[in-house]
Amino acid sequence: MHGLINRAIQRFVVDSYGADTWVEVARIANLGFVEFESMLTYDDDLTPTVLDSVSFVLDRGRDEVMEDIGTYLVSHPNVEALRRLLRFSGVDFVEFLHSLDDLPDRARLAVSDLKLPRIELQDHAPGQFSLICQSEIEGYGHVMMGVLRAMADDYGVLAVLEHEGSGEGIETISISLIETEFAEGRSFELGARTL
Amino acid sequence: MTGDERLTRTLDVLCPMHILLSDTGEVIHAGPTVQKLRPDTPLEGKKFLDIFDLKRPRAITTMDHLRESAGTKLHLQLRDEPQTEIKGVLMPAPAEGQSIVNLSFGISVVDAVTDYALTSADFAATDLTVEMLYLVEAKSAAMDASRKLNLRLKGAMIAAEEQAFTDTLTGLKNRRAMDHVLARHVEWGTRFGLMQVDLDWFKAVNDTLGHAAGDYVLQTVARIMVEETRESDTVARVGGDEFVIILPYAHGTEALEGIGQRIIDQLSRPITYQGEVCKISASIGMAFHEPQSPQTVAEIMDNADVALYASKANGRATQTLYDPALRNRAMPALDRDSNDFERQS
Numbered sequence: 001m002h003g004l005i006n007r008a009i010q011r012f013v014v015d016s017y018g019a020d021t022w023v024e025v026a027r028i029a030n031l032g033f034v035e036f037e038s039m040l041t042y043d044d045d046l047t048p049t050v051l052d053s054v055s056f057v058l059d060r061g062r063d064e065v066m067e068d069i070g071t072y073l074v075s076h077p078n079v080e081a082l083r084r085l086l087r088f089s090g091v092d093f094v095e096f097l098h099s100l101d102d103l104p105d106r107a108r109l110a111v112s113d114l115k116l117p118r119i120e121l122q123d124h125a126p127g128q129f130s131l132i133c134q135s136e137i138e139g140y141g142h143v144m145m146g147v148l149r150a151m152a153d154d155y156g157v158l159a160v161l162e163h164e165g166s167g168e169g170i171e172t173i174s175i176s177l178i179e180t181e182f183a184e185g186r187s188f189e190l191g192a193r194t195l
Numbered sequence: 196m197t198g199d200e201r202l203t204r205t206l207d208v209l210c211p212m213h214i215l216l217s218d219t220g221e222v223i224h225a226g227p228t229v230q231k232l233r234p235d236t237p238l239e240g241k242k243f244l245d246i247f248d249l250k251r252p253r254a255i256t257t258m259d260h261l262r263e264s265a266g267t268k269l270h271l272q273l274r275d276e277p278q279t280e281i282k283g284v285l286m287p288a289p290a291e292g293q294s295i296v297n298l299s300f301g302i303s304v305v306d307a308v309t310d311y312a313l314t315s316a317d318f319a320a321t322d323l324t325v326e327m328l329y330l331v332e333a334k335s336a337a338m339d340a341s342r343k344l345n346l347r348l349k350g351a352m353i354a355a356e357e358q359a360f361t362d363t364l365t366g367l368k369n370r371r372a373m374d375h376v377l378a379r380h381v382e383w384g385t386r387f388g389l390m391q392v393d394l395d396w397f398k399a400v401n402d403t404l405g406h407a408a409g410d411y412v413l414q415t416v417a418r419i420m421v422e423e424t425r426e427s428d429t430v431a432r433v434g435g436d437e438f439v440i441i442l443p444y445a446h447g448t449e450a451l452e453g454i455g456q457r458i459i460d461q462l463s464r465p466i467t468y469q470g471e472v473c474k475i476s477a478s479i480g481m482a483f484h485e486p487q488s489p490q491t492v493a494e495i496m497d498n499a500d501v502a503l504y505a506s507k508a509n510g511r512a513t514q515t516l517y518d519p520a521l522r523n524r525a526m527p528a529l530d531r532d533s534n535d536f537e538r539q540s
Contacts (some may be wrong), residue, residue: 004340037347038340081336088329091315110333190315190328191308 006036029053066139070146087188093155127177141171156185218292220258228317247271362432365417373431384486388445391480391499394436395511455514478506479514
């Protein structure tokens with residue numbers, strides 16, 4: 001698993017619950033180290049172990065933790081770079097949704113060995129979508145739920161999201177747009193800052 | 196709707212950075228993104244060449260000249276602040292005498308989007324600018340992560356090197372490792388023998404056959420010393436051509452001298468490197484550490500050094516066991532501390 005993914009989990013725990021909590025997670029997961037390196041590759045088995053340990057230490061369900069990670073990735077100021085990169089994909093939320101199919105390719109443009117799970121958006125009716133997530137990591141759909149919730153907020157859109165369950169490594173999320181101009185949303189300028 | 200209006204409406208979407216010019220060079224219409232460059236002053240009615248300084252092609256000062264350069268790449272710069280550099284190309288418009296200039300930021304886009312607070316909506320849907328900006332940000336984020344990793348790895352490498360116990364050229368232990376081993380044996384009260392081994396004529400090999408030959412000789416020497424000693428012994432390279440062998444539980448002078456003599460015999464055989472014969476030998480000084488004695492590591496090392504010095508003085512390829520009497524023999528001709536026998540040979 002790419003270090004960026006493991007590192008994201010680490011930063012989520014550190015930024016939300018403090019460094020001590022993360023040290024505890026690393027100990028319970030038997031990592032043998034505390035810091036994940038963004039630009040190194042780790043054993044695939046490590047990631048589910050770490051996620052289970054986070055869930056254990058926080059005493060919260062794994063799905064809940066996964067969704068919080070997704071929300072964290074888009075909304076926490078420490079990972080603003082990621083939110084900005086996501087905002088490049090679309091002028092409005094619907095365009096953003098339609099660009100999700102390209103997400104793994106976009107990620108690969110930035111970091112050539114980063115392989116994100118395949119996702120596919122299906123269009124049912126105006127404002128009605130479902131997102132099919134195909135991932136080896138169980139609960140990836142919940143991460144995407146968190147990402148979508150936070151992005152809807154970012155675009156100022158009111159959307160109802162529902163995790164419709166999983167099977168054979170495939171998770172489905174239903175997305176209903178209630179109002180496209182619900183709130184102001186956060187501004188996005190192409191050159192607002194340099195990283 | 197007039198023909199002009201239809202045209203500019205289309206162009207506003209297809210090329211939001213276009214300008215429609217009259218035959219006298221005044222702006223009839225500026226696309227929405229161009230107007231964003233000067234939000235406080237309407238561009239319509241102004242002369243194109245008053246807004247922009249034409250850098251290339253040079254020496255164009257009139258609209259007629261500009262029209263003649265239709266189809267070629269124009270290098271422009273806004274005359275007042277911020278003086279953004281802009282690329283452009285001009286072509287005749289459908290209406291007689293009018294021209295259309297389409298503009299682009301080129302490489303200055305990264306600064307321009309900040310200076311003018313541009314958003315995705317300011318670029319045509321087919322324009323790759325937004326993708327390029329995405330890449331710029333993504334790459335700098337990735338580079339930043341890589342740079343941090345490199346810094347950490349470099350720090351770890353320096354730390355590892357400082358803590359290393361191995362001489363990288365020969366694979367033998369280094370001086371640091373030797374200090375540890377010696378200190379441990381003294382602490383445990385082990386009786387051990389110590390050999391200081393100095394190569395004879397090594398400098399000549401290095402000087403005449405080059406460093407590659409020298410390195411090869413050192414590696415061969417290291418292999419021989421490891422072969423001629425026991426597994427419990429420690430062979431360390433402590434200087435360019437200086438070695439130390441620690442032989443714990445060494446029983447008696449004879450055993451020690453047996454090992455020393457075999458090493459001298461083996462090292463005195465010519466070593467062939469790429470067809471060239473390298474001839475060296477070794478001088479050895481030996482000393483014992485007696486558990487009951489209060490000797491320090493430095494004193495034992497010095498004893499072996501005195502013995503080595505005697506071997507060198509005795510004509511090389513010899514070994515000498517330390518004897519306090521050696522210290523009394525004054526040899527003013529050679530300065531032991533300089534340890535510079537090669538140059539005098």
